[in-house]
Amino acid sequence: MANMKLKKSLVAHWAFSEGSGSIVHDGSNQDAIHNVFNEHRSALPADEPQWRSGINGHALLFDGYSTWIERKEGICSIDQAFTIEAWLAPRSFGGIEDERLTGIVNQHNREMNEGFILGVHRHGKWALQVGVEGDWIEVWAENAPIPKAKWSHLAASFNGQEGQIALYLNGEKVAEKTIDKNVSMSVSHEALLIGKSNDAKMIENVFSLNMFSGLLDDIKIYNRALNEEEITKSFTDHLSPYQGEIPPLPYQDIAIDRSVYDLHRPKFHLTPPGHWMNEPHAPLYFKGQYHLFYQHNPQGPYWGNIQWGHWVSNDLVHWRDLPLAVETEADELAPDGIWSGNAAYDEEGLPVLFFTAGNLSKKPNQMTGLARSTYKENHDINLKKWKKHPVPVTIQPGNMGLHHDGFRDPFVWKEGEIWYQLVGTGIEGVSGAAILFTSDNLVDWECKGLLYDDKEQEFPFLGEVWELPILLPIGKGKHLFIISPVGRNADVEVFYWIGTWDRERYRFRPDQKEPQLIDVGDFHFTGPSAMVDPKTGRLLLFTIAQGRRSLKDEYEAGWAHNGGLPVQLWLRDDGRLGVKPIEELKKLRKEKLVSLENLSVEETNDILAHVKGYMLEIYVEFQGDIASEYGVKVLKSDCENVETLLYYNSHEQTLNIKKKTNDSSLAAAQGGELLLNGEQLRLHIYVDCSIVECYANELKSITTRVYPEIEALGIEVWANDSVTVKSMEVWEMGPAF
Structure with a gap:
C-alpha cells in the first residue's frame, strides 16, 4: 500500500x-x-x-x-x-x-x-x-x-x-x-x-x-x-x-574530461582538463616529481570561483591531472578565492604552499595564507592533500600607504635559517612595488619594507600594482627580479631587472633602472612563476598564454587560456638575459618532417610545400644576404588568405609577428626590440593549434594566439629579398597529457 x-x-x-x-x-x-x-x-x-x-x-x-x-x-x-x-x-x-x-x-x-x-x-x-x-x-x-x-x-x-x-x-x-x-x-x-x-x-x-x-x-x-x-x-x-x-x-x-574540447585547444602546452585557467604557479620538485599548480575555475570557462588546480610530471613536459589541491571553504581565511602564490619547503624539507587568501568581507580583502603537505601522514608523493593554516600568515601593513586593492601573490624562499616572503603591492596613487617580510618559522612574519618600487614614476607603464613578484639568483653574483604590472597605465607583460640582492638592507638594486621584456608579443606572455630546479640547478620560468577570444567563443569552446612552454633563464656571457625552451621538450618530438641545409628561400619552399601541421616544432637558421626582412610563415592556408608570419627586421632590429585573417586583412603587428649584435638570426618556433611561440637567438621570445581555419596548416620561409636558409628542421609534436 x-x-x-x-x-x-x-x-x-x-x-x-x-x-x-x-x-x-x-x-x-x-x-x-x-x-x-x-x-x-x-x-x-x-x-x-x-x-x-x-x-x-x-x-x-x-x-x-x-x-x-x-x-x-x-x-x-x-x-x-x-x-x-x-x-x-x-x-x-x-x-x-x-x-x-x-x-x-x-x-x-x-x-x-x-x-x-x-x-x-x-x-x-x-x-x-x-x-x-x-x-x-x-x-x-x-x-x-x-x-x-x-x-x-x-x-x-x-x-x-x-x-x-x-x-x-x-x-x-x-x-x-x-x-x-x-x-x-x-x-x-x-x-x-x-x-x-x-x-x-x-x-x-x-x-x-x-x-x-x-x-x-x-x-x-x-x-x-x-x-x-x-x-x-x-x-x-x-x-x-x-x-x-x-x-x-x-x-x-x-572529473572534467579533457578530450571533449575543440580543435583549437593546444595539445602539448599546459592546459587544465577544461574550463578557465589563469597563471600556472608554485612549481616545486619533490620525491622525483615536478608539481605545478594553476588558477582554475572548475565551474566554467570564465574568471571566478578560483581554486588551485594541480598537475604532476616526471619530466616537465608530460603531465597528469590531479584533483584540486587547495580549495575555498566556509572559513574566515579564504572563502572567496584561493589566488596565486608559490611553493617552498619547511624545516623538514616538506613542501608548503603560500597563496593569496581572498576574503571579501575584510578590508583589505587580500592576505597571504599557508598550506602544508600531509605527506607525513599519508606518504602520497602526488601531494594530493594539503592542510591550510587556519588564519592568514601575512596581512597588508596599515602604515605604509599601500594600494587598497593590492597585496597578493606571495613568493617565498629560504636562505640559511631565514625565510623571505615577497608580496606584490603598490603605493596608493603612486606606483607599483614589492614588499618584503622575513620569518624563522613560516608563520610569524616581520615586515622589512619595500624590496623595490617606482616611486619616482619613471616608467608609467609599470602601473599601480605589481603582481607575481619573483627574486631568484641567476649566476655571477646577480639576481633576477621579475614582476607583472596591472592597473592604471599598466602594460601587462613580464618585466625584469638584473641586479644585486642587498640582504643587509632588504633591497634590490638593479644594474639599470629601465625594465626589460622577456617576450615582445602583446599580452600573450604573462603571469610569471619561477623556481630554481633542485634537480638540475636551472632557473625555470612558467607563464600563462592569454587567449583573447570573446566570451561567446570561450563558451562554445569550453576552455580559456593555457600555459606557455616552460623556459630556462640564465645570465649570458654578454651580461644579457638568456631565454630558451627547456631541453626536455625534445621528448615530445614525433616524426621529423624536414631536415635541410644551405638552400635558397625558393628551394626551401619547394620542400616545405608538402609539409602540413598544427602541432610542430621548427628550428631555422638564416645566413643574411640582402634581405632586410625575413622569417617563417606558419598556419598558412594554400590560397594564402590565412597565415601567421614571424620575421626579423634588420634595419629596425625588431622581432615581429603579422597575422593575415580569413578576410585577407592584416591584423595589427606585434613586435619589439631584438639586438643580435652581429649574430645570424636563429628562430625556434612552436606551433600548437592556437598558440605560436618563437624564440630568437636565445635572447627574446614572441608569443601570439591564432585561431585559423582547420585547413590552414602550411609553413613557408619568407624574405623580402635574397637570404640563405643555412639550416632548417621541422618535427611533428606529440601531446603533453
Whole structure:
C-alpha cells in the first residue's frame, strides 16, 4: 500500500537511465538536455552531453556553465504540497558571485514570489525556497552542507495544509520551518529547469551563472509531502546494492574530461582538463616529481570561483591531472578565492604552499595564507592533500600607504635559517612595488619594507600594482627580479631587472633602472612563476598564454587560456638575459618532417610545400644576404588568405609577428626590440593549434594566439629579398597529457 501511495503521488521522475543522447524521459514525456556540445557541434568533437555512472545505472554530468534540462510547460499540480528528491554529487560550488541559489530543480519567479527552487550555494550550503501567497519563504540547511565529489541524497518537502517545510540529507532531517497553515504555493508559469536557475545572473549575456556542476541522478517530484519515514526508506532502498553504504565516487567519474574540447585547444602546452585557467604557479620538485599548480575555475570557462588546480610530471613536459589541491571553504581565511602564490619547503624539507587568501568581507580583502603537505601522514608523493593554516600568515601593513586593492601573490624562499616572503603591492596613487617580510618559522612574519618600487614614476607603464613578484639568483653574483604590472597605465607583460640582492638592507638594486621584456608579443606572455630546479640547478620560468577570444567563443569552446612552454633563464656571457625552451621538450618530438641545409628561400619552399601541421616544432637558421626582412610563415592556408608570419627586421632590429585573417586583412603587428649584435638570426618556433611561440637567438621570445581555419596548416620561409636558409628542421609534436 505504501508503494502504491508513493507511485500515485509521483508526478515526475527523471531516472537518467538513458546513458546517452540529448533527451531524458519522464514516463511518456521527453525533456531536452541543453548543452554546449549538442548546440555547437561544428566547434567540438563531442556531439552530446556527458554521461557517467550513477547511484544506480547512469547519471548526467552537468558541466557548471552550459548543461541543463528544460520542461517548458513546467509542473502545476504541486501548489498544496510537494516533495523533491534527488541524488547528486557536486563537482564544484559557485555562489561566490551573489546570493542566488544554484538551481538543482526549480520553477520559480523570484520577482513575483512565485514557485520553488531547490538549490545549493557556496561551500555546499543548500536550501528550499518557495513563494507562498505573496511571500518568499527560505529554509536553509545551515549546519549540513553537501560534500563535494561524493554522492548525497537530498529531499525537500512542502506541506501547505500543515504549514511545514523540511529538508533531509541522506535520510536525516537537517532543517525545518513552520509557516502558516492552510496556505498554498504561488504557482509559477516559468519552465521547470534542472541544473539551471530561472533567475540566473548573467555575464555579458553569455554565461549563465547559478548552474549546477556535477552529477545528478534519480530526481523525483511528488504532489504531496512525504514523511520522514518515507524519505528515509527511499534513501536506504537506493543503497541496498551497496550493503547499506553510500558507494564511493571514483575521481574519474566526476572529473572534467579533457578530450571533449575543440580543435583549437593546444595539445602539448599546459592546459587544465577544461574550463578557465589563469597563471600556472608554485612549481616545486619533490620525491622525483615536478608539481605545478594553476588558477582554475572548475565551474566554467570564465574568471571566478578560483581554486588551485594541480598537475604532476616526471619530466616537465608530460603531465597528469590531479584533483584540486587547495580549495575555498566556509572559513574566515579564504572563502572567496584561493589566488596565486608559490611553493617552498619547511624545516623538514616538506613542501608548503603560500597563496593569496581572498576574503571579501575584510578590508583589505587580500592576505597571504599557508598550506602544508600531509605527506607525513599519508606518504602520497602526488601531494594530493594539503592542510591550510587556519588564519592568514601575512596581512597588508596599515602604515605604509599601500594600494587598497593590492597585496597578493606571495613568493617565498629560504636562505640559511631565514625565510623571505615577497608580496606584490603598490603605493596608493603612486606606483607599483614589492614588499618584503622575513620569518624563522613560516608563520610569524616581520615586515622589512619595500624590496623595490617606482616611486619616482619613471616608467608609467609599470602601473599601480605589481603582481607575481619573483627574486631568484641567476649566476655571477646577480639576481633576477621579475614582476607583472596591472592597473592604471599598466602594460601587462613580464618585466625584469638584473641586479644585486642587498640582504643587509632588504633591497634590490638593479644594474639599470629601465625594465626589460622577456617576450615582445602583446599580452600573450604573462603571469610569471619561477623556481630554481633542485634537480638540475636551472632557473625555470612558467607563464600563462592569454587567449583573447570573446566570451561567446570561450563558451562554445569550453576552455580559456593555457600555459606557455616552460623556459630556462640564465645570465649570458654578454651580461644579457638568456631565454630558451627547456631541453626536455625534445621528448615530445614525433616524426621529423624536414631536415635541410644551405638552400635558397625558393628551394626551401619547394620542400616545405608538402609539409602540413598544427602541432610542430621548427628550428631555422638564416645566413643574411640582402634581405632586410625575413622569417617563417606558419598556419598558412594554400590560397594564402590565412597565415601567421614571424620575421626579423634588420634595419629596425625588431622581432615581429603579422597575422593575415580569413578576410585577407592584416591584423595589427606585434613586435619589439631584438639586438643580435652581429649574430645570424636563429628562430625556434612552436606551433600548437592556437598558440605560436618563437624564440630568437636565445635572447627574446614572441608569443601570439591564432585561431585559423582547420585547413590552414602550411609553413613557408619568407624574405623580402635574397637570404640563405643555412639550416632548417621541422618535427611533428606529440601531446603533453
